[in-house]
Amino acid sequence: MYCEISFHIWGRRKLVFNSRQGWFVILVFDEKYIVDHFNDAINKGHIKAYFQPVYRALTEDICSVEALARWDDPELGLISPQLFIDVLEKHKLIYRLDLYMLKKICELYRKMAEKGMKIAPFSINLSRLDFNEPDLFELFTEVINAYDVPHGSIRVEITESVMLDESSNFRDIFNCFHDEGFSIWMDDFGSGYSSLNVLKDYNFDVLKLDMLFLRNFGYRSMKMISAIVNMAKAMEIHTLAEGIETREQLDFLRSIGCELIQGYYYAKPMTEDAFLEYMQKDGVNVELSEEEDYWNTIGKFNFLSTNPLEDFHGEDDKELKMRSDIPLALAEYFDGLIKFKFYNHEFRKKILQIGYESVEKMEDIFNEKVSSQYIMFNERFIRAVSTGKIQKLDYVTKDIYYTIKIKAIAKTGKKNMLAMTLFTFDSDKEERNFDEILRASQSLFSTYEHVTLIYPEEDMSKRIYSIAGFDKDYSKVPLRRGFINFCNDNIYPDDQKRYMQFVDMQTLEDRLSKHDNIFVQKLFRVKVEDDYRWRTIRITRIPGPISEPTSFIYTIQKVSNHDSGSYGLLLNEHPDIFDD
Known part of the structure; x- marks a missing residue:
């Protein structure tokens, strides 16, 4: 049973008890308090801008900073945005708050510029009601221009709910922002009902995945996030995941190609002073503005594609996968040296298979420029950069044949990003031929009613195919016991002695040699089907290396009705024919 009891204890605070959480204190106030104190909060600076960085997943450099409004009331302390944003929207005061936040962003931008600090672009959230103001765009750019902030340094975040209440001039304002060089992000993607429809109608630069996707982080949420990222890549829209709190979440998002990361794992929202201090810490790096296009181009590369090199700037990949099984890596190539920026688990496995201790060790050996393979690989890298075409290299090392394919996908200055796939002959060729082998096997099996693999030296068998209708699986017991049980259950009594002689593994090799x-x-x-019918039973040796244990395939095959009748007559007249 659930119950709750509450008492007013002082001012605007209430002491609450419920049977699930025990005693706790909450704030209680009505809309009037927020409305009455809003102007004072703006004028006296009680509403403050907090700043939370956004990070490039591949480099972990800061590439953007989101500005967030926080109300630090002298009487009540911090008031959550969830409490005051809706009230300000209801009373049409949100417009003033958003312009105030824009001014705070521009003041900080100018302060950082005067200090000579590296500056990442800032993002600001606009309310759906802002777009009802006919002069929104003019006032927005007026503030930015007054502080001499480049338009490319401001990102505009819009929730999909803006589009649900679309006013007549919304599309015009949206297009004005784009045309003037502002990047437009869809905030809280997936939190509403019309996200896909909005994507169809509006050209967003970034999808910001709602943090709810990462709550109860598990298989289903991973599949959903992967599908969204894959779709966004196909539409050439960048992706940002907010609410990242664990390394597991970060590693997963990197592995599927989500480009931008935001959350407590890196940094919480900070006051202006704390943010400035944070930005000057050792190890905190800001992405160079001249490299933004470079990384955005790389961001279009689809880690989930079944043909990532071929599909880059090519045909859309129609198959959705949670993770790609293709051994894939991204390596930056500069002045004859490489630096791996990303590699997936499959690529690492292949590197180990061809004899390197790790991907990093392979990188170190290459960069020494003295290995026998350096000239050969470097020539392919140069050719990939100069031609823009996929370069292929076949090579043998430690008795393993492998194929590496390379494509240059982005360039900034003298740096080039190379995408690579790596296939080894002994496993990947079989994998690529698996579909053909499977189809051939299915055709072959269709000529039999039953197929079992036999391993005499391991005293076991494994049923791999059966349409004969046998009730039991005779492979779950030792080999001879399985033959005995099958014989008693399914072989005609007069044929049982012959059958046990036939399946005797002790004499099988001699019989094969004899014939x-x-x-x-x-x-x-x-x-x-409760009747005994003639069937051909065959035991065939499976070819294999001498060093491996001998195995056999046991099959049961139908005979025609005509032949079945002939066998009955033949058995009556010449029973010796059925013996060896």
Whole structure:
């Protein structure tokens, strides 16, 4: 049973008890308090701008900073935005708050510029009601121009709810922002009901995934996030995930190609002073503005594609996958040296397979420029950069044949980003041929009613195919016991002695040698649908290396009705024919 009791204890605070959480204190106030104190909060600076960085997933450099409004009331302390934003929207005061926040951003931008600090672009959230103001764009740019802030240094975040209440001039204002060089982000993507429809109608630069996707982080949320990122890549829209709190979440988002990361894992929202101090710490790096296009181009590369090199700036990949099984890496190439910026688990496995201790060790050996492979690989890298085409290199090392494909996908100054795939002959060729082998196997199996693999030295068998209708799986017991059980259950009583002689593994090799063949076969009456019918049973040796244990394939095959009748007559007149 759930119950709650509350008492007013002082001012605007209330002492609450409920059966789930025990005693706790909450703030209580009405809309009138917020409305009455809003102007005072603006004029006296009680509403402050807090700043939370956004990071490039591949480099972990800061590439943007979001400005967030916080109300630090002298009487009540910090008031959550969830409490005052809705009230300000209801009373049409949100417009003043958003312009105030824009001014705070511009003041900080100018302060950082005067100190010679590296500056990342800032993002600001606009309310849906702002777009009802006919002079929104003019007032917005007036503030920015007054502080001499480049338009490319401001990102405009809009929630999809803006589009739900679209006013007549919304599309015009949206296009004005884009045309004047402002990047437009869809905030809280997936939190409403019309996200996909909005994407169809408006040209967003970034999708900001709602943090709810990362709550109860598990298989289903991972599949959903992967599908969204894959879709965004196909539409050439960048992706940002907010609410990142763990390394597990970060590693997953990097592995699927989500480009931008924001959350407590890196940094919480900070006051202006705390933010300035944070930005000057050792190890905190800001992405160079001249490299933004470079990284944005790289961001269009789809880690989830089944053909990532071919699909880059090519045809859309129609298959959604949570993770790509393609061994894939991104390496920056500069002045004859490489630096891996990303590699997935499959690529690392292949590097280990061809004899390197790690991807980093391979990088170090290459960059020494003395290995026998350096000239060969460097030539392909140069050719990939100069031609823009996929370069392929086939090579053998430690008795492993491998193929590496390379494509240059982005360039800034003398730096080039190379995408690579790596396939080894002994496993990947089989994988690429698997579909053809499977189709051929299915055709082959369709000629049999039952197929079992036999491993005499391991005293076991494994049923791999059966349409004969046998009730039991005889592979779950030792080999001879399985033959005995099958014989008692399914072989005609008069044929059981012959059957046990036929499946005797002790004499099988001698019989194969006697007939100079790789298989032996006989006819037996086998129970089919409560009746005994003639069937051909064959045991075939499976070819393999001498060093490996011998294995066999055991098959049961139908015979025609005509032949079945002939076998019955033949058995009555010449029973010796059915013996060896």
